[in-house]
Amino acid sequence: MKCRRHFFTLTVRVGDRMHKLIHVDGCGETGGGGKLLGGLLQGRQKPVKVNEDKGGLLRGIECFALDMDGTVYLGERWIDGAKDFLEAIERLGKRYVFVTNNSSKSPEVYVEKLGRMGLEAGVDKIITSGQAAIAYLKKHYPGKRVFLLGNDLLKQEFAGEGIYLEEERPEVVVTAFDTTLDYGKMCKVCDFVRGGLPYIATHPDYNCPTEEGFIPDAGAIHAFIHASAGRYPDRVIGKPNGDIIDYLVERTGAAKEKIVMVGDRLYTDIAAGKNNGLKGVLVLSGEASLKDLEESEVRPDLVFASVKEMIPFLG
Numbered sequence: 001m002k003c004r005r006h007f008f009t010l011t012v013r014v015g016d017r018m019h020k021l022i023h024v025d026g027c028g029e030t031g032g033g034g035k036l037l038g039g040l041l042q043g044r045q046k047p048v049k050v051n052e053d054k055g056g057l058l059r060g061i062e063c064f065a066l067d068m069d070g071t072v073y074l075g076e077r078w079i080d081g082a083k084d085f086l087e088a089i090e091r092l093g094k095r096y097v098f099v100t101n102n103s104s105k106s107p108e109v110y111v112e113k114l115g116r117m118g119l120e121a122g123v124d125k126i127i128t129s130g131q132a133a134i135a136y137l138k139k140h141y142p143g144k145r146v147f148l149l150g151n152d153l154l155k156q157e158f159a160g161e162g163i164y165l166e167e168e169r170p171e172v173v174v175t176a177f178d179t180t181l182d183y184g185k186m187c188k189v190c191d192f193v194r195g196g197l198p199y200i201a202t203h204p205d206y207n208c209p210t211e212e213g214f215i216p217d218a219g220a221i222h223a224f225i226h227a228s229a230g231r232y233p234d235r236v237i238g239k240p241n242g243d244i245i246d247y248l249v250e251r252t253g254a255a256k257e258k259i260v261m262v263g264d265r266l267y268t269d270i271a272a273g274k275n276n277g278l279k280g281v282l283v284l285s286g287e288a289s290l291k292d293l294e295e296s297e298v299r300p301d302l303v304f305a306s307v308k309e310m311i312p313f314l315g
């Protein structure tokens with residue numbers, strides 16, 4: 001796929017926080033789009049230097065929150081030097097966790113995948129928007145009956161964490177990246193949303209990159225629901241919003257100023273970090289290019305060609 005993707009964000013205020021819904025038009029590349037390396041770019045914004053950390057920002061970081069696809073791997077293949085980067089973090093006595101918006105898979109599925117790729121990482125190293133949604137429900141809707149539009153894996157995870165799932169008389173609706181959607185499920189969820197129940201979404205992404213191209217993600221499901229029921233989610237948990245970052249901070253116990261969000265998407269990964277008190281490092285190994293950065297309002301603290309180039313600056 002070669003055509004460029006155009007996206008814009010719709011910001012809505014929900015309670016104490018602004019929430020972003022991402023709208024994407026057209027199609028796009030599935031990764032490997034960041035081919036512009038090094039050098040200096042003169043744009044509307046301040047010049048951006050690549051592969052530099054003059055202020056020693058990375059030296060002061062204790063916890064690296066890493067996006068996965070486009071940041072450390074592409075599909076089932078490590079991005080060059082990514083494993084060395086992970087090893088370097090641990091050798092220096094620092095930590096990393098993977099943070100993903102994808103709520104169609106459980107943490108165990110990621111552990112298996114990383115294992116297949118030769119990395120032994122426990123579930124403690126994985127943070128998904130599904131887990132962050134569970135934490136949010138426990139805090140804000142304790143004991144409530146939840147209708148979950150999601151895969152069986154996610155349903156098991158919710159139930160295992162004590163969330164009471166209910167198909168007929170729910171009090172809260174949660175939508176996730178359900179890859180087992182059918183018309184009956186869509187009728188149900190639209191009914192509940194039309195009926196005015198609190199409507200929470202695990203994440204806003206419109207498309208999910210795969211090795212074969214894009215597949216429709218949670219945001220596309222929200223658009224369907226909106227077309228029928230006239231509402232977008234009241235709350236969106238995943239990147240670029242703050243709830244997943246709150247959960248990350250809680251889980252890691254690290255101070256916000258000691259955490260950096262590293263990712264290949266400006267409008268989810270970097271925005272999540274920068275909008276919520278973390279540092280943000282853009283890597284050009286996945287979706288975003290320097291051209292995208294030039295046109296973006298989201299400003300990362302640092303930009304690297306890939307995580308490999310960050311290694312000399314870690315300690």
Ligand SMILES: [Mg+2]
Pocket residue numbers: 067068069070071263264265286
């Ligand atoms: Mg990514």
